[in-house]
Amino acid sequence: xxxxxxxxxxxxxxTALFLSACTDGADSPKTDSATVRAQAEVAPVRxxxxxxxxxxxxxxxxxxxxxxxxxxxxxxxxxxxxIQEVLFTEGSEVPADQPLFQIDPAxxxxxxxxxxAVLARAEADLLNATFKHERVQALAAARTAxxxxxxxxxxxxxxxxxxxxxxxxxxxxxxxxxxxxTIRSPIxxxxxxxxxxxxxxxSASTALAVVQQTxxxxxxxxxxxxxxxxxxxxxxxxxSEDAAALPVDILTITxxxxxxxxxxxYSESTVDPGTGSIAMRVEVPNPYRQLLPGxxxxxxxxxxxxxxxxxxxxxxxxxxxxxxxxxxxxxxxKTAGSRDVELGALVDRQYVILSGLKAGETVVVQGxxxxxGGQPLELVPYQxxxxxxxx
Numbered sequence: 001x002x003x004x005x006x007x008x009x010x011x012x013x014x015t016a017l018f019l020s021a022c023t024d025g026a027d028s029p030k031t032d033s034a035t036v037r038a039q040a041e042v043a044p045v046r047x048x049x050x051x052x053x054x055x056x057x058x059x060x061x062x063x064x065x066x067x068x069x070x071x072x073x074x075x076x077x078x079x080x081x082x083i084q085e086v087l088f089t090e091g092s093e094v095p096a097d098q099p100l101f102q103i104d105p106a107x108x109x110x111x112x113x114x115x116x117a118v119l120a121r122a123e124a125d126l127l128n129a130t131f132k133h134e135r136v137q138a139l140a141a142a143r144t145a146x147x148x149x150x151x152x153x154x155x156x157x158x159x160x161x162x163x164x165x166x167x168x169x170x171x172x173x174x175x176x177x178x179x180x181x182t183i184r185s186p187i188x189x190x191x192x193x194x195x196x197x198x199x200x201x202x203s204a205s206t207a208l209a210v211v212q213q214t215x216x217x218x219x220x221x222x223x224x225x226x227x228x229x230x231x232x233x234x235x236x237x238x239x240s241e242d243a244a245a246l247p248v249d250i251l252t253i254t255x256x257x258x259x260x261x262x263x264x265x266y267s268e269s270t271v272d273p274g275t276g277s278i279a280m281r282v283e284v285p286n287p288y289r290q291l292l293p294g295x296x297x298x299x300x301x302x303x304x305x306x307x308x309x310x311x312x313x314x315x316x317x318x319x320x321x322x323x324x325x326x327x328x329x330x331x332x333x334k335t336a337g338s339r340d341v342e343l344g345a346l347v348d349r350q351y352v353i354l355s356g357l358k359a360g361e362t363v364v365v366q367g368x369x370x371x372x373g374g375q376p377l378e379l380v381p382y383q384x385x386x387x388x389x390x391x
Contacts, residue, residue, distance in 0.1 A: 082201060086100070102181065190289070313349060316363050336377065341357055
């Protein structure tokens with residue numbers, strides 16, 4: 001009721017004061033949002049880092065290879081004849097000297113008897129020549145036999161001795177042929193399919209079976225000759241140690257680790273002109289006969305040893321426009337900077353750094369792009385077990 005009595009100019013002033021108060025109230029939230037945004041812009045960004053420390057690293061070359069048996073014996077007869085009996089079970093383990101095939105021994109037994117008769121006749125002739133020589137020798141001593149008669153008796157005795165030696169050798173050969181009528185395994189191993197059956201004619205050109213010793217196996221792999229040259233240069237420069245004495249890890253055809261490790265026996269001194277590679281042979285234990293001849297496997301052959309290697313995770317390496325590898329390194333003032341480095345081998349998703357980095361320096365592993373712009377940095381230790389975790 002009192003407003004009706006206020007002068008007009010006073011009413012206008014009161015209205016203006018009220019509107020001004022409402023305008024100030026509406027602008028205050030905008031001011032608060034700008035303040036929050038400014039504070040967010042200066043908040044530190046989180047990046048994952050890792051402090052580099054020297055450690056021993058073994059570099060492996062993963063090479064494909066084919067399995068072969070430790071020893072392979074192709075069973076062939078040494079005499080010809082009709083097979084009477086097969087004396088083994090196909091696919092079984094056979095010891096050395098086990099009979100495998102029996103060839104009809106009758107012809108060879110007859111030859112032995114004939115050779116024995118020839119030997120007996122030669123021994124009888126020798127006995128007669130010996131008595132004759134002794135008698136003529138006694139007569140010559142009494143000057144009742146001529147020198148010519150003594151010479152003839154001596155020659156006859158020598159001839160008789162030679163005949164006996166020949167007959168013995170022939171008998172030995174015939175006995176050997178008789179023993180070869182029983183075909184035996186020269187090695188211990190697993191025998192495969194019988195390639196001949198009873199009634200077959202066996203000859204020296206006929207393969208009857210194959211025995212393979214597989215309690216140990218060979219893995220023949222090939223290494224690129226260029227890789228061998230690089231490894232030799234690293235050894236000469238002292239960057240690496242010789243890894244030839246280290247065991248070889250074997251991967252099965254499905255990529256799973258094999259239960260036993262192998263060892264490198266030798267590597268060829270020549271390069272295959274067709275493939276440009278060098279052949280290497282690895283010996284692998286095979287007690288459970290899991291490795292079969294002809295099977296393809298992969299071998300992780302130790303090629304180099306870094307005694308004090310500096311390594312960084314693979315994702316820490318970035319490349320510039322020209323393709324040169326770089327790392328983002330944190331300085332003492334907690335600012336980040338790019339640095340060119342020389343990369344070595346990649347081992348278990350870790351790059352070996354040959355140059356451009358020192359022990360004790362801190363490298364950005366995740367969040368390199370967040371270090372640009374000069375914002376404050378919050379350093380978080382890199383967790384390789386959970387690479388998908390957000391930083």
